[in-house]
Amino acid sequence: MAESYNSTDPIELAPGVFHLGVSDAPNSFSNVPYVIVDGNEAVLIDPGSALPKFFNVVLEKLKKALKGDLKKIKHIIVQHQDPDLCAAIPLIETHCAPDVTVHAPLEAKVLIQHYNFKATLHPLDDDDVLTFGDGRKFVFAMTPYCHFVGSMVTYDTKHKIVFSSDAFGGFTGGMDLYAGPDYPLQLTSFLGQYLGSKRALEYALRRLEQVNSAYGINMICPQHGCVIKKELIPAYLEAAHALHVGGEVDALAAKHGIKLGG
C-alpha cells in the first residue's frame, strides 16, 4: 500500500474505504475527506473545501474511487461545522444521489444550514446509527467541545475504523499517508492550540478507549494530517492524554492581568 498520497489518486485504506486527501503544503495543512462504499451505496465523510484548487482534487479522486458513479453517494457526514470540511457540500451534492442526506451533530445543524445546500440536513445525537449499503453500520459518538459543542467521531463497525475529524489531526506540510516519526509533534502542535478544554479532551479520549476495549479500533482516520495505524493507537492516546490545551487563554489572561480560577 502507498505510504504517501498524491493529487490524483484515491487510496483504498481498507476494502471500500478510500482516502481522498488534498494537501495545502504552503500552509502545512491538509484536508482529508473519506468515501466508504458498501454494496450500491456510498457515504462521503467531511467533503472538504470549496476552493477550486482543493475541491477539484477531491472530486477527481471521488470519481476514481466510485468508478464515475457519484450517484452512489446517499449520505454525507460532516462531523462539525467548519468550512474546511463543510464548504464543499453545495458543490458535491449536485453529483450525488438526488435524495442524498447530510448528517451532522444536532448542535452543529443550526450553523451548517448556512452553507446553503439543498439536501436534507439530519441532526445526530450520541450513539445514533446510520445503516447503509448491505447493512453496514456507522455509530456516531459525540465529542462535545472537542473542539466545538457539536463535534463527533464516526465508528465503522465493519472495519473498526474511527473517522476522528479534528481529533488526532495534525499540521503536515508533506503528503505522508501514515503517522511517522514527526507526527507526534505535528499532532500536538495542532491539538494543543485548537482545543480549549482538557475535560472535553479527556472525555473524548476515554470514550475512544471504551470503544477500543469493547470493539477494537484498527485505524484512526483524522480529517487533517496522517492516518494512525492500530499498533500506534495506544501511543497516540497516551500523547493526547498528556496534552496541555487552552494555553492561549492562560497567555492572554496573564498579559491582561486577569486571574482565572479552576
Place this chain on the structure above:
Amino acid sequence: MNPKAIIEEILDTAQKLSLEKDRIKGIFQKSGVTLDGNMKVSAIAGDPLAVLKSLMDNLAEMAVVKISAKQIIRKAGLSL
C-alpha cells in the same frame, strides 16, 4: 529556557511542520538568525530576545509555524 534555545526549538519544529526549507531559512534570516547548511542556528544578530520578537512578527506568513511557536514560548514561561 533562554531565547536562543527557544529560537532553536522553533526552527526544529518549523522543519517538522513544513518542507519549505528556503522559506523557513528566509524568515529566520530576515529576523536576524543565520542558519548553516544543515539548517542549524549558526549566529544570532544582536539581543536574542529582540530577535525572537522579530521572528514571531515575521512568522506571520507561516501561520502554522507561528501557532506552534506561540506554544513553545508559552511552555518556556516567556511572555512577548
